[in-house]
Amino acid sequence: MAKITYIEFNGKEHVVDVKNGLSVMEGAVKNNIPGIDADCGGACACATCHVYVEPEWLAKTGSRSAMEESMLDFAENVESNSRLSCQIKVSDELNGLVVRMPESQH
Amino acid sequence: MSNAGVVIVGAGHAGGTAAAQLRQYGYGGPITIVGDEPVAPYQRPPLSKAWLKGEADAEALMLRPVSFYAEHGIELILDIKATAIDRAAKAVVLSDGRRLSYEQLILATGSRARPLPVPGADLAGVLFLRSAADAEVLKAALGPGKRLVVVGGGYIGLEAAASARALGADVVVLEREDRILARVAAGALPTFFQRYHEAKGVRFELNARTVRFVGEHGKLTGVELEGGRVLPCDEVLVGVGNIPNDELARDAGLACEGGIVVDLEGRTSDPAIFAIGDVTHRPLPLYDRTFRLESVANALEQAKQAAAAIAGAPPPPHEVTWNWSDQYDLKLQMAGIAFDADALVVRGDPAAAKFAVFHLKGPRVQAVEAVNAPAEFMGGRLLIGSQKPVDRAKLADPAVSMKEVAAS
Numbered sequence: 001m002a003k004i005t006y007i008e009f010n011g012k013e014h015v016v017d018v019k020n021g022l023s024v025m026e027g028a029v030k031n032n033i034p035g036i037d038a039d040c041g042g043a044c045a046c047a048t049c050h051v052y053v054e055p056e057w058l059a060k061t062g063s064r065s066a067m068e069e070s071m072l073d074f075a076e077n078v079e080s081n082s083r084l085s086c087q088i089k090v091s092d093e094l095n096g097l098v099v100r101m102p103e104s105q106h
Numbered sequence: 107m108s109n110a111g112v113v114i115v116g117a118g119h120a121g122g123t124a125a126a127q128l129r130q131y132g133y134g135g136p137i138t139i140v141g142d143e144p145v146a147p148y149q150r151p152p153l154s155k156a157w158l159k160g161e162a163d164a165e166a167l168m169l170r171p172v173s174f175y176a177e178h179g180i181e182l183i184l185d186i187k188a189t190a191i192d193r194a195a196k197a198v199v200l201s202d203g204r205r206l207s208y209e210q211l212i213l214a215t216g217s218r219a220r221p222l223p224v225p226g227a228d229l230a231g232v233l234f235l236r237s238a239a240d241a242e243v244l245k246a247a248l249g250p251g252k253r254l255v256v257v258g259g260g261y262i263g264l265e266a267a268a269s270a271r272a273l274g275a276d277v278v279v280l281e282r283e284d285r286i287l288a289r290v291a292a293g294a295l296p297t298f299f300q301r302y303h304e305a306k307g308v309r310f311e312l313n314a315r316t317v318r319f320v321g322e323h324g325k326l327t328g329v330e331l332e333g334g335r336v337l338p339c340d341e342v343l344v345g346v347g348n349i350p351n352d353e354l355a356r357d358a359g360l361a362c363e364g365g366i367v368v369d370l371e372g373r374t375s376d377p378a379i380f381a382i383g384d385v386t387h388r389p390l391p392l393y394d395r396t397f398r399l400e401s402v403a404n405a406l407e408q409a410k411q412a413a414a415a416i417a418g419a420p421p422p423p424h425e426v427t428w429n430w431s432d433q434y435d436l437k438l439q440m441a442g443i444a445f446d447a448d449a450l451v452v453r454g455d456p457a458a459a460k461f462a463v464f465h466l467k468g469p470r471v472q473a474v475e476a477v478n479a480p481a482e483f484m485g486g487r488l489l490i491g492s493q494k495p496v497d498r499a500k501l502a503d504p505a506v507s508m509k510e511v512a513a514s
Contacts, residue, residue, distance in 0.1 A: 026166075030170060030174070032126055032129065032130065032170065032174060032178065034130045037406070039402065039403055039406050040151075040402070040430060041149050041151060041152070043151075043430060043432065044437075044480075045430040045437065045439055046428070046430075047484065067437070067480055070479075070480035070481040070484070071480045071484055073481060073484070073509060074484030074485060074487075074488060074512075075484075106422070106423055106425060
């Protein structure tokens with residue numbers, strides 16, 4: 001279990017508990033947090049679950065896969081801390097994680 | 107019970123998403139979802155993919171946790187059919203006799219698997235793959251040594267074939283055309299997928315017309331092809347397309363044309379009634395025509411459009427339609443539709459299982475099908491949306507990055 005803070009583009013914060021094994025994307029969708037669309041349900045096929053990982057968490061959330069890298073390459077407003085949240089698996093390690101959302105997923 | 111507000115008929119991907127989006131857009135009125143399956147809205151795409159292979163559990167399929175609906179004031183009425191719409195009274199009649207009044211009605215009734223009109227279609231062992239219940243039956247029937255015949259070489263059939271191979275079953279795919287993916291793709295793609303499946307042990311019979319399902323004591327034992335040859339098998343999966351569930355709308359006098367006719371917001375010919383997802387026949391402004399799409403992306407786009415219109419939120423941007431298919435270690439991503447295409451450009455190497463097929467109309471990209479090539483998919487989708495003319499030589503040259511092609 002990890003407590004994750006999702007911050008919408010407008011600054012609104014959502015703090016929720018997410019079970020281990022789910023993805024950071026699933027944690028948002030299951031709690032109806034706006035700003036993460038996840039159209040493909042986590043198949044790394046759509047790039048609509050883009051988030052910015054707070055810099056201090058980048059080491060623990062791991063690195064982008066080649067697939068994810070290519071998808072992000074075409075997303076809007078990509079930064080060095082951009083990730084597809086369907087590709088970040090939740091574990092106890094990520095307790096306290098903070099992610100921010102881009103202005104739009106499309 | 108009489109609740110007005112928004113009533114959503116259909117508890118699939120489209121219906122469930124519309125309810126959640128209404129709340130996200132700040133809609134405060136009552137929301138009721140009526141579904142004829144006994145379960146809360148779930149995702150269908152994994153049924154032929156990860157779920158069938160045992161890589162995703164029932165909870166992972168759920169669109170939202172079951173508790174979500176009560177927490178957001180969304181009433182779920184499950185295992186109940188909507189049998190009629192009383193447009194004059196703005197009410198929906200349910201199979202248990204209840205009437206639900208509505209201010210706005212959203213029809214998200216989806217589509218159903220097209221049956222194969224041949225003798226023996228009612229034998230035990232003739233299966234379809236549309237619902238979670240269908241998938242349970244198919245999964246239970248597959249395993250090492252089991253013989254599965256798939257009728258129809260479309261995406262559902264091929265995904266099921268790949269998953270069945272992963273479970274150890276023998277698989278034969280029957281396709282009545284001279285190539286697989288006949289209705290949905292062209293160019294290098296069908297040949298590539300056939301060879302890939304063959305390398306994994308799937309057999310194909312092209313130009314194969316199924317004339318009869320053969321059985322004993324009510325249980326399937328084989329599939330008879332035109333010419334009399336019988337392929338013995340334990341189960342057959344029929345994957346020959348879908349039919350829109352538009353009867354409710356037609357009976358209510360809404361305009362239908364192979365699906366419920368809607369505008370870009372999902373509004374039907376009755377301004378109080380919206381329709382979204384597989385059941386709709388919708389405008390496709392990029393292609394200057396109307397069409398019925400069957401995809402999650404379409405269901406989500408229309409769910410958002412209708413929810414925004416009802417909640418009074420600004421309309422979300424329109425999207426280039428897209429879809430995906432997972433087979434073995436292949437990820438196929440598709441965007442657009444190859445309407446009026448007059449040329450194909452292949453980028454990358456099919457032999458390396460990393461390539462994309464672009465369908466062009468003059469200098470413009472109409473559609474892209476990308477195998478393990480996410481940059482081509484993403485770049486192609488941008489180009490389809492922008493309708494910017496593209497340099498064919500650059501597009502065909504993998505040494506030129508897709509970013510550069512899309513920007514040129």
